[in-house]
Amino acid sequence: MADTKQVQAAVYRGDNGDRLSVETLGLAAPQHGEVRVAVRAAGVCGSDRHVLDGEWQVQLPAVMGHEAAGVVEAVGPGVRGLGIGDHVVIAWHQACQRCGECTSGKPWACTRAKSNDSLLPDGTTRWSEADGSAAFPYLATGAMAEAIVVPEFAAIKIDERVPFDVASLIGCSVGTGYGAVVNNARVVAGEAAVVVGAGGVGLSIISALRLAGATPIIAVDVSEAKLREARRAGATHAMMSGADLGERIAEATDGGADVAFEAIGRVQTMQQLPELIRPGGRAVFVGLPPEGQKVEIDGLLLAYDGKTIIGSNYGGLVPARDFPRVASAYLSGALPLDELISARVRLDDVNEAFDAMRRGERTRSVILFDA
Numbered sequence: 001m002a003d004t005k006q007v008q009a010a011v012y013r014g015d016n017g018d019r020l021s022v023e024t025l026g027l028a029a030p031q032h033g034e035v036r037v038a039v040r041a042a043g044v045c046g047s048d049r050h051v052l053d054g055e056w057q058v059q060l061p062a063v064m065g066h067e068a069a070g071v072v073e074a075v076g077p078g079v080r081g082l083g084i085g086d087h088v089v090i091a092w093h094q095a096c097q098r099c100g101e102c103t104s105g106k107p108w109a110c111t112r113a114k115s116n117d118s119l120l121p122d123g124t125t126r127w128s129e130a131d132g133s134a135a136f137p138y139l140a141t142g143a144m145a146e147a148i149v150v151p152e153f154a155a156i157k158i159d160e161r162v163p164f165d166v167a168s169l170i171g172c173s174v175g176t177g178y179g180a181v182v183n184n185a186r187v188v189a190g191e192a193a194v195v196v197g198a199g200g201v202g203l204s205i206i207s208a209l210r211l212a213g214a215t216p217i218i219a220v221d222v223s224e225a226k227l228r229e230a231r232r233a234g235a236t237h238a239m240m241s242g243a244d245l246g247e248r249i250a251e252a253t254d255g256g257a258d259v260a261f262e263a264i265g266r267v268q269t270m271q272q273l274p275e276l277i278r279p280g281g282r283a284v285f286v287g288l289p290p291e292g293q294k295v296e297i298d299g300l301l302l303a304y305d306g307k308t309i310i311g312s313n314y315g316g317l318v319p320a321r322d323f324p325r326v327a328s329a330y331l332s333g334a335l336p337l338d339e340l341i342s343a344r345v346r347l348d349d350v351n352e353a354f355d356a357m358r359r360g361e362r363t364r365s366v367i368l369f370d371a
C-alpha cells in the first residue's frame with residue numbers, strides 16, 4: 001500500500017535461539033484515533049528478555065520492545081489531543097477506555113486489553129512482512145523500531161525538557177517502579193522498605209521510595225555493581241541475596257520491613273518475600289516469573305501475621321495522570337533518573353544489549369534512533 005512506511009525494526013522469529021534480527025517491515029498508516037510516532041529511544045526491559053529466552057509465548061514474528069519515547073510524525077483521522085512534533089511517552093498497557101475498570105482509574109485491570117496478545121486494542125496489527133503476512137507489536141508497542149503506530153491515548157505528551165532516553169524509561173521500568181510504590185503499595189514517609197533485585201525496575205522502585213520518604217531503603221541483589229547503583233539511586237543499605245536474608249532484614253529494620261518488593265521474577269525470591277516483612281506488612285510482586293511457575297507460601301503464617309501480598313501490573317498506572325507526574329518529579333530534581341541508564345546503543349546492537357542484561361552487567365540499556 002502506498003501509505004505503508006518501510007521501517008527498520010528488531011524482529012524476534014523464534015527460529016534462531018534468543019537472537020533478534022534487524023529487518024525492514026511495512027508499517028501501515030495510522031487509522032482513526034491513532035498516531036505514528038518516530039521512536040527516539042527504546043529501553044531494553046526484562047520483559048522482552050523473558051520472551052527471547054522462551055519463558056513466555058507470544059505471537060510471532062514479533063517486533064520487540066515496549067519502553068519508548070519519541071515524536072509524533074503522523075496523525076490519523078479523529079485525533080484531537082496530539083499534533084505533529086509532540087514529544088510522547090508510550091504506554092504499553094492499552095486498555096479499552098470504556099469499561100468499569102477503565103473509567104474508575106484502573107485501566108491496568110481492563111479485561112478487554114489486548115496488549116498481552118501483541119495486538120492493538122482493536123485486535124489488529126499495523127505491521128506486515130514483504131509477502132503481506134502479519135507481524136505483531138510486542139505488548140501492543142513493538143518499540144525497537146524507527147517508528148510505531150499506537151492509539152492516541154497510548155501516546156502521552158510530556159514536557160520537551162525530558163530527554164528521550166529518560167522519557168523512554170517512564171513508559172515501563174520507571175513508571176512501573178513509581179506506580180508500584182505510589183499506587184500499589186501506597187508507601188508513606190518513614191516506612192521501612194526492601195527491594196529484591198536492583199535492575200532497571202528495582203532501581204526505579206528505589207528512586208520512587210526515596211521520593212516517598214521511605215527509610216531505611218534496603219537494596220538486595222547478587223551483583224556488587226548493582227548494589228553500588230542502588231546506593232546511588234537512594235538505597236540506605238545494600239545486601240547480597242542469600243538464605244539468611246530474612247534475619248539480616250529483621251535486624252536492620254527492628255523486626256521486618258513494612259513493605260518489600262520483588263523485582264526479578266524468580267519464584268525463589270518471590271517465595272522469600274513475605275519473610276522479609278513484619279506482621280501487617282505488604283509484599284509486592286513486581287517481577288514476573290516464567291509462565292506456569294508456582295510460588296509456595298505458608299498460608300497459616302500469612303493469615304496469622306496479617307500480611308498482604310500485592311500483585312503489581314504496570315504499577316497500577318493511569319498513564320495520562322502518572323507519566324507527567326513522573327516527568328515533573330524528574331525535572332524538579334526530586335526523582336533522579338539519568339543514572340538508571342548505563343548504556344546507549346544502536347538498533348544493530350540489540351542482541352548484545354540483551355546479552356549484557358543476561359550477564360547482569362548493565363542497569364538499563366537504551367537504544368537511540370536518529371531524528
Ligand SMILES: NC(=O)c1ccc[n+]([C@@H]2O[C@H](COP(=O)([O-])OP(=O)(O)OC[C@H]3O[C@@H](n4cnc5c(N)ncnc54)[C@H](O)[C@@H]3O)[C@@H](O)[C@H]2O)c1
Pocket residue numbers: 044045046047048050172173176196197198199200201202220221222223226241263264265266269285286287288289312313314315357360362363
Ligand atoms: N509487573 C510489571 O508490570 C512489570 C513491568 C516491567 C518489568 N517487570 C518484570 O520485572 C522483572 C525485572 O525486570 P528488569 O528489567 O529490572 O530486569 P533486570 O535484568 O534489569 O534486573 C534483574 C535484577 O535482578 C538481579 N538478580 C538476579 N538474581 C537475583 C537473586 N537471586 N537475588 C537478588 N537479585 C537477583 C540481577 O542482578 C538484576 O540486577 C522482570 O521479571 C520483568 O518482566 C514487571
Ligand SMILES: [Zn+2]
Pocket residue numbers: 095096097098099100101102107110111112113
Ligand atoms: Zn477497559
Ligand SMILES: [Zn+2]
Pocket residue numbers: 045046047048066067172173
Ligand atoms: Zn518493561
